[in-house]
Amino acid sequence: MTNDEFSERxxxxxxxxYRVSYAHLSQSCDxxxxxxxxxxxxxxxxxxxxxxxxxxxxxxxxxxxxxxxxQRKRGREVPGPGDAWATLPAAPPDADVELHDALxxxxxxxxxxxxxxxxxxxxxxxIAQILRLPEGTIKTRMASGRRALKHMxxxx
Amino acid sequence: xxxxxxxxxFGTADRDFHRNLYFTLAKLQAERESKPMKKRFARRLCxxxxxxxxxxxxxxxxxxxxxxxxxxxxxxERSGVEVLPEAVDIVQKGMPQTGAQTEHANFSVREAIYDGxxxxxxxxxxxxxxxxxxxxxxxxxxxxxxxxxPLFEDxxxxxxxxAAENNLICVKADIGSPDDATEGSMDYIVEADGTxxxxxxFKYDSADAxxxxxxxxxxxxxxxxxGQTKIDIDNLQISTLTAALxxxxxxxxxxTATATYADCGVRVDKITLTGSAMAIYARIExxxxxxxKFAQMDGCLWFEFVDAxxxxxxxxxxxxxxVQALDESGTRFELTDNLRAAATLPSKVILRAYRYDEQIxxxxxxxxxx
Numbered sequence: 350m351t352n353d354e355f356s357e358r359x360x361x362x363x364x365x366x367y368r369v370s371y372a373h374l375s376q377s378c379d380x381x382x383x384x385x386x387x388x389x390x391x392x393x394x395x396x397x398x399x400x401x402x403x404x405x406x407x408x409x410x411x412x413x414x415x416x417x418x419x420q421r422k423r424g425r426e427v428p429g430p431g432d433a434w435a436t437l438p439a440a441p442p443d444a445d446v447e448l449h450d451a452l453x454x455x456x457x458x459x460x461x462x463x464x465x466x467x468x469x470x471x472x473x474x475x476i477a478q479i480l481r482l483p484e485g486t487i488k489t490r491m492a493s494g495r496r497a498l499k500h501m502x503x504x505x
Numbered sequence: 506x507x508x509x510x511x512x513x514x515f516g517t518a519d520r521d522f523h524r525n526l527y528f529t530l531a532k533l534q535a536e537r538e539s540k541p542m543k544k545r546f547a548r549r550l551c552x553x554x555x556x557x558x559x560x561x562x563x564x565x566x567x568x569x570x571x572x573x574x575x576x577x578x579x580x581x582e583r584s585g586v587e588v589l590p591e592a593v594d595i596v597q598k599g600m601p602q603t604g605a606q607t608e609h610a611n612f613s614v615r616e617a618i619y620d621g622x623x624x625x626x627x628x629x630x631x632x633x634x635x636x637x638x639x640x641x642x643x644x645x646x647x648x649x650x651x652x653x654x655p656l657f658e659d660x661x662x663x664x665x666x667x668a669a670e671n672n673l674i675c676v677k678a679d680i681g682s683p684d685d686a687t688e689g690s691m692d693y694i695v696e697a698d699g700t701x702x703x704x705x706x707f708k709y710d711s712a713d714a715x716x717x718x719x720x721x722x723x724x725x726x727x728x729x730x731x732g733q734t735k736i737d738i739d740n741l742q743i744s745t746l747t748a749a750l751x752x753x754x755x756x757x758x759x760x761t762a763t764a765t766y767a768d769c770g771v772r773v774d775k776i777t778l779t780g781s782a783m784a785i786y787a788r789i790e791x792x793x794x795x796x797x798k799f800a801q802m803d804g805c806l807w808f809e810f811v812d813a814x815x816x817x818x819x820x821x822x823x824x825x826x827x828v829q830a831l832d833e834s835g836t837r838f839e840l841t842d843n844l845r846a847a848a849t850l851p852s853k854v855i856l857r858a859y860r861y862d863e864q865i866x867x868x869x870x871x872x873x874x875x
Contacts, residue, residue, distance in 0.1 A: 358529045363526055367518035381525040381643060388526070389682075392533045413804075418827060421807060438555045448514035450758030457862060458803050467511040481835050482800055 350425050358404055359388065365469055369409055372464040373416035373457065375438045383419050387412040406471075410479050413461070451501040459494035464485050506532065525643060530682060531738050532723055574694060576616045576627050579704040582655065583692050585593075586822050589846045592782040595620070595753040602749070608741035609724040610636055615702070619716050619750040620781035623823045624709050627744065630678045630701040630722070638673040639701035639724075640664065641693035646675045646727055646734055654694025665734075676729045677736050680746070682707040683718050690825055706823055717749040755781045758850045764870035766791075766858045769806050770798030773856065776872050780850045784821025784843040789856070793836040794861045805862040808840055811855050811869065819845040850874065 350358075359366075366387070370380040389412050398407055440449035452460055465471045465479065473491070477484045518526075521710055551832050576596055597617050605612040610630040617626040632639050644652050646665035651658045660667070668675050680703050682689040689707030696702055709716065725741045727734050760776040770793055777788040789808050793799045799806070808830070810818045820826075821843035831837040858867040 352534055359530060360526070363518050363523065366523050366526065368515050371515040377519070377521060379589065381521065383615070384522070384526060385529050385643070388529045388533060414694060414759065417804065417861075436520060441514070441519065444516030448527070449516075455784050463511070481804060482806045 350395060350398070350404075354401075355392070355395055358401075359391075359408070362405060362408060365405070366412060368464060368468050369412055370416060372452075372461050373413065374419060375453075379419050383412060383415040386418070390415065404480050406475060409465075409469075410436065413479070429478040447502060451498055454501060455494055455497055459490050459497065462491050463498070464492040466491060508650055518533045521645075524645075524735065527738070528677075528736055531736075531741055532679060532721075536766075554624065556838050560649050562874065573615070573700075576618065576625055579627065579692060580822055583694075583704070584822070584824060586820060586824065587845055588784070588822050589782040589848065592618070592822075592846070595782055597750055600750060601873045603745075603747040605722040605744035605746035607678075607722065607724040607744050609633055609726070609742060610639055610678045610701070611723075612680065612722040612744065612746045614748045617750050619709070619752050620783055620784060621712060621752045621755045622708065622710055622779055622781065622786045623783065624705075624707050624716070624718070624750065625783065625822065626705045626748075628680055628703040628705060628720075629656070629702065630680075630724075632676070632699050632701075634674075635699070636673050638664070638668050638671075638699065639676050639678040639695065640727075641678055641695075641701050641703060642676075642691060646764070653697075656695065656697060676724055677727060678724045679722070680705060681721045681723075683709075683720055688772075706825075708825075711752065713748055714752055716752060717747070719745050719747045722746050729742065741851075753781065755779045755786075756850055758852075758874040760854075760872040760874055762872065764856075764872065765794060766868045766870070767795070768798065769802055769858045770795030770800075771806065771858075773808070773870070773872075776854060776856065776874070778850055778854070778874060780846065782846055784823050784846050785850065786823070787840075787842045787844060788823070788829070789840040789842070791838055791840070792875045793838075802860055803862070807859055807861045808842075809857050809859060810842075810844055811857050814856070816855070816871070 366384055367380070370383050374380045374383060387408065391408050396402060437453050440446040444502055452463070455463065461480065462476050465476045466473070471479070471488050473484050477487045480487065512572070516668045538728045565730060577588070577593065580588060595618050597619075598615070600614065600617065602614050603821040606643065609744040610632055612628055612630050615629050617624065619625075630639055630641070630868050632671045640646070640653075644664070647669065650662050650664050650667045652662045652676055653664065667673070678701055680691070682705065689705060690706045691706075694702055705720070709718075722744045723741055726737045728737045729735075757777060757779045759778075763772055763774050766773045769789045773789060775790045779788075787810065823843045826842040828838055828840040831839050853871055854874060855869055859865060860867070
C-alpha cells in the first residue's frame, strides 16, 4: 500500500473513525487525540498489515485501543469513579438527540457492539474479532443493548 | 431495532474532526520524507557528526534568554512530576545538531535527555519573521489565547483576536516523533519573544552509547478559504532536525516469582523495573490462564503499583502507559508503565489488578525484585 493509498483509505473512513471514537469518548478534544494517536500507530505499523482489505477493521481496533488509553489516562488523572458519561455531553447539532442520549446511557460494553453493528454494518464475527471477544459474548451484549435501547426510547 | 436508524445518533464528523484528521495525515506524509531515527554506534556516529559540524547550531545561545523554558520547567510546571535531583546532571545542552529551517521557523534542540528508555527533548521553533505567531500541535487561531501557555494564561479572548490586534500572522508549526519510536507525547508553549517551545517524549529502548536521530519539522500558514480557517497544506514546509545524544544509562531489576490473579484470569509472569534519574520504567508480562474470566474484563484489565497502604505510586517523567499483545492469539500481554524515579530500585513491589473503565480493584500480590 502506498502512502497516498493509506491516506485515501483513512479519509474514506472519516465518519467511521468519528462514530467509533464518539462511542468511547465524550470530549471532542479526547476524540481528536485518539484519532491522532490511532493514525500515528497505524502509519508506523502499516507495513505489517498483510492484506489491505482488512485495513478498516485493523484501524478500528487501533482506534479502540487509543480510546482505551485515553480513558485510562483520565482515570489516572481523576482517581475514583471516573465515569466519562456521568454527565451526558450535548448532542451535535445534526444528531438525533433521543438516539444520542439513549446510546450514551448504555454501558460502554453494550454500546460499542451496537455502534459497530448498526452504524458501521459489521457482522457479529467481525465485531468479535475487533473487540477480541467470543461471538457469544457479542450476541449477548447486543441483545442486552437492544433491549435497553428499546426500553429507553419507549420512555421518551 | 430494525425500525430505528441509529446512523444519525452521533451526527457527522464536525469541522474540527475533519481538519485534525487531514492535518495529521499531512504531517505523517511530511515526516515520512524526513530520515527515520537510526541507532548508530559511536564510531559510525563520528562520521556523521564530522559532516554535521558545518551546520551545527549550539543551543547555548538560545538558553541565554533568562526566561527560556527548560526540560525541568516542563516536567514540574506542565506535567507535575518529580525527578531525582541528579536528573539536572544528565540534561544535555549544546549537543551536535543540524538545525531545520522552513520558510516560517527555525527549529533547534534546546535540551535533551536520553536514558536508554525514553528520549526527552525540548525543541525551539523560532519564527523567521517578527510578525509570525507560531501555533503548535493542534492549536487553531480560534482557540483561546490561554492555550499558548503560562505567559498567556491570564488573558481572555481568542488567538485570532490577539493576532489581529498585534498585526501577527498565524502559522502552524509542528514536530513529530521519529518513525521508529514506539510511542510518544508532546507539549508546547509560546515564550515572550515568540519562540514556540516543544517538549517531546518518545520511547526508544537501546543499550547503545549514543543515539543519532532525526525528527520531521513542518510549518504552514493558516489561510481563509470558503469562510473557514484552514492550513495551507498545499504549501506545507518540511524540514528535518538531526541531533545526537549520549545514553546516560539505566539499572534493572526483575521479579523472582510469578503470581496468579485468579479473579482476572491472568498470571503475571515477570516484572522488569528499569530505573534512571527520570523515572522507573516498568514492564509487566502476563498470560491469560482463564479465558472466560479474562473476557469478562472486557479488554479493560490494568495493573497498578501500590504502596503498603494500597495507595497508587506516583508516575514518572514519561507519563504514558500502554498494553500490547505479545502473540497473535491474544493470550500473552505486556503492559508498560512508569513510576516516579527513586535513588535505588525497590527490592519488593506490590502490584494490584484493576479494571480501569469501572475503577474496580482486584487482587494484590507482592513480588521480590533482584
